[in-house]
Amino acid sequence: MTDGHRVDFMEGLRRSETAELxxxxxxxxxxxxxxxxxxxxxxxxxxxxxFRNSQEHSLTQSENLNGIIQVNRFELSEYxxxxxxxxxxxxxxxxxxxxxxxxxxxxxxxxxxxxxxQYLSGDFDTATEISDDGLSAATNxxxxxxxxxxxxxxxxxxxxxxxxxxxxxxxAVNGGRTKVIPFDVGSSPHIGMxxx
Numbered sequence: 001m002t003d004g005h006r007v008d009f010m011e012g013l014r015r016s017e018t019a020e021l022x023x024x025x026x027x028x029x030x031x032x033x034x035x036x037x038x039x040x041x042x043x044x045x046x047x048x049x050x051f052r053n054s055q056e057h058s059l060t061q062s063e064n065l066n067g068i069i070q071v072n073r074f075e076l077s078e079y080x081x082x083x084x085x086x087x088x089x090x091x092x093x094x095x096x097x098x099x100x101x102x103x104x105x106x107x108x109x110x111x112x113x114x115x116x117x118q119y120l121s122g123d124f125d126t127a128t129e130i131s132d133d134g135l136s137a138a139t140n141x142x143x144x145x146x147x148x149x150x151x152x153x154x155x156x157x158x159x160x161x162x163x164x165x166x167x168x169x170x171x172a173v174n175g176g177r178t179k180v181i182p183f184d185v186g187s188s189p190h191i192g193m194x195x196x
Contacts, residue, residue, distance in 0.1 A: 067176015068095050069105065074169070074181060074196040076161065077152060079189055085161040087153040090130065092145075093173070099142040102127055104174035111159035111167035120158045127151035163187050 071091045078086035093100060108121035127149045128139040134150040143149060159167060166184035183195040 067093070067100065067173035069093055069171050069173055069177075069179050071171070071179065071181065071196055072148070073194070074183070076185065076189060076191060076193040076195075078154075079161060079191050079193075081162050081189075082157075082160055084157055085155045085159075087155070087169070088134070088150065089153065090148065090150045091127075091171075092148045093143050094145050096143070096145045096173075096176075099144055100173060100176075102141055102143060105143065105171065106174070107153065107169060107171045109153075109155070109159050109167055109169050111155075111165065118158050120155060122153070124149075124151055161185055161189055163189060165189065 069091050070093070071089060073088070073090035075088050076085065077088035078084065093105075102125050103123045105124040105127075106121065107124070108119065111118050111120070124143075125137045126135050127143075128134050128136055128151075130148045130150050132139050134152050140149070153169075155161060159165075163185070164187060166182070169181045169183065170178060171181070172178040181196065185193060
């Protein structure tokens with residue numbers, strides 16, 4: 001083999017090795033790109049799923065947290081000592097997102113006597129819009145965020161209101177928040193006495 005042929009052969013071998021190296025680098029680059037694309041797709045799917053779950057959770061949480069009852073007026077509407085007394089409540093639910101059933105809003109009253117604590121409870125089934133009587137269960141079945149309502153709550157002789165009487169009215173929205181209203185009537189309770 002002459003020197004010219006040897007140089008040509010070596011040159012061809014060098015080019016062949018360079019081509020193999022370039023081809024290997026190209027294949028590696030393509031493999032990295034495919035792997036990166038797959039990883040990016042998986043990461044996007046994870047992020048999308050996380051945001052979707054987060055959004056569902058926040059909507060559920062917002063519905064629950066927005067179940068707040070706002071009491072506009074709370075007063076003594078019937079009074080006799082001893083006897084059946086009655087409380088009057090004007091309220092609204094301004095932040096709810098969907099309608100709330102009247103039986104999903106409940107109340108309880110804890111009253112102290114000299115020897116024990118007594119308990120009385122019920123729901124808002126008899127609550128009506130402010131233009132109705134506040135006593136009829138069939139009149140209104142759902143509360144919305146655009147209306148004002150009222151209800152009369154009878155103490156039924158269990159929590160007999162008398163001078164120096166004190167109690168707590170607790171109102172809860174199912175899946176929402178609870179409102180506690182402490183009140184006392186002082187030494188001379190009377191019809192129309194306003195607590196809020």
